[in-house]
Amino acid sequence: MTGPLPPTQPLSFAPVVLGIAGCSGSGKTTLAVELARTLDGIHFPIDHYYRDLAHLPLAERIRQNFDDPALIESSLLAAHLEALARGEAIERPLYDFATYTRIAGRSETVQSRRFVIVEGLFTLVYPELLPLYQLRVYVDTPDTVCFERRLRRDIHERGRTPESVLEQCAATVRPAAEARIRPSAKHADLIVDGAGALDWKVEQVVEELRKRGLA
Numbered sequence: 001m002t003g004p005l006p007p008t009q010p011l012s013f014a015p016v017v018l019g020i021a022g023c024s025g026s027g028k029t030t031l032a033v034e035l036a037r038t039l040d041g042i043h044f045p046i047d048h049y050y051r052d053l054a055h056l057p058l059a060e061r062i063r064q065n066f067d068d069p070a071l072i073e074s075s076l077l078a079a080h081l082e083a084l085a086r087g088e089a090i091e092r093p094l095y096d097f098a099t100y101t102r103i104a105g106r107s108e109t110v111q112s113r114r115f116v117i118v119e120g121l122f123t124l125v126y127p128e129l130l131p132l133y134q135l136r137v138y139v140d141t142p143d144t145v146c147f148e149r150r151l152r153r154d155i156h157e158r159g160r161t162p163e164s165v166l167e168q169c170a171a172t173v174r175p176a177a178e179a180r181i182r183p184s185a186k187h188a189d190l191i192v193d194g195a196g197a198l199d200w201k202v203e204q205v206v207e208e209l210r211k212r213g214l215a
Contacts, residue, residue: 016214017085017116017132018205021123021184022139023177025146025153027194031139031201032119038202039215041115044084046123048095049077052102061100067176069122078128084112085132124184134214137205138185141194143174
């Protein structure tokens with residue numbers, strides 16, 4: 001789709017915005033997708049908001065640390081989440097993860113729903129996002145489990161070698177987890193065991209929503 005669509009009517013009710021955070025390989029994406037299905041909501045990954053690196057040569061783009069929260073355009077993300085929280089539609093950027101650039105002149109219309117499940121490494125890191133969530137969830141998973149999951153994913157889905165995965169984890173993934181992502185758990189209302197069964201994690205989140213009168 002090229003260019004924004006005409007404005008749509010906002011929802012007649014205030015959506016419930018959930019924040020789901022955790023380290024790479026924690027299982028946060030799987031949980032967010034299943035919650036969106038269970039609650040008939042939308043899964044809203046923050047990865048779409050990586051900054052456009054088109055001004056850099058490709059060799060330099062590759063060397064960027066994508067485990068640094070500064071590489072997310074958090075101001076645009078916050079503005080879009082505020083709109084979704086009001087029940088409005090937004091024009092989300094389209095990001096090309098192969099070239100580390102936004103697709104120029106194109107966007108994706110995202111309609112708000114009763115539940116908006118925001119998910120990503122830095123979901124609970126940015127202070128401007130925290131007031132937007134009615135429920136903040138952190139997926140706590142041991143480093144060994146996170147690494148094993150990431151290793152399988154990167155080898156089978158992204159064509160990476162075990163050596164390159166290990167090198168990246170040591171260089172950027174694990175330091176970022178210890179410095180920024182794991183400490184963000186202090187902002188969570190609910191911490192779930194990322195190594196546990198998916199249906200139990202979903203049940204915990206839904207039960208917490210019920211306790212708060214949100215579901």
